[in-house]
Amino acid sequence: MAQVLSPVPGTFYTQAAPGEPVFKKPGDLVATGDIIGLIEVMKTFIEVKAETSGTFKGYMAEDGAAISAGEPLAELEA
């Protein structure tokens, strides 16, 4: 089991825009570099990318949640 950690503090989003589908659903295959979510901070959106490949287990932070750096955002099964 691998966790995707937030590189920065900010607000976490699981979709590219309101109404858009979530980036990943449980069971989806994830390749290294795939976008898992977005973090908004300092007037910019930062893409959170998977650093390993695997199967998506689920998000660990809610859409719109305030998160700090190093906080787990999602879980992958290798």
Place this chain on the structure above:
Amino acid sequence: MSLKVINPGLSTSIQDLGRPGYFHLGIPMGGAMDRFALRVANMLVGNPEGAAGLEAVFMGPTLTFEKDVLVAVTGADLPPKVDGVVQDGWTAFEVKAGQTLSFDFLKSGARAYIAISGGIDTPPALGSRSTYPIGALGGFEGRNIQAGDVIPLGETDMIEPELSVPAKLRRLPGKPAELRVLPGLYWHRLTPAAQEGFFADDWAVALEADRMGYRFKGGKPLEFVAREQPFGAGADPSNIVDGCYSYGSIQVPGGLEPIVLHRDAVSGGGYFTLGAIISADMDLIGQLQPHTPVKFRKVDMAEALAARATRKKMLAEVRAHLG
């Protein structure tokens, strides 16, 4: 002698203590948002306190060096790593030619200051190497650093990597962070209830927080004393006939979300400013992450000056400690 940027981090810029003297022309002072941290980082590696270093926001860069250097990282708790081995913050360590300096996740604070022996030696602009990206001034080609940049370093004789600053001489904001405010020119524009509410309310750092200004949210909207707006002030009660802004001044557009102007702020405009954060607390703002709870506390000029003297004393203690 140079360093190479492998990964720039989120928003990493070259900063020294800034370029005071041009604010009346609209060019901000610039410089490190946490000036104390930059000074200490420089002292730890044997540089003059005002040498240029790197200011890394939330996320550290990945760097390599052409020659052996001494490095110190102060300010935010953003653990530095040399070839993957974690090093202490607020402590000088050596990075040998070809080794990689990278960073772990941010643990607390917001901005880490990276001083390198010899200092960064980009060409000064108006007397400073500080980066002012909006004006494309200073720093490396007037912008934040990017992957592939090769940044010149000053030549120096390296001191021994033995200096460290004890925890009691480091400074990071508490939770909630307390920011002291001296009411200012337009304080009278607020009703007594709004004046009281501003200090009683719980605020938090908003996502719109950068080198130009820090925005706060969560408090009640401010009520203004009714008046007929003067010619040129516009209809909104938070508007004034254009005036000067100072470093640290607090404007509240629409009476809704206070914005504290910081090192890269504009120098004037049409919003009323209710007062200013005292100079002794400006470094702390640079270390606030979004969502951090904040309380504003009212002080008078005597307390503001006493706080400034306390800051100077702490810097003198660090100088004495590091000899």
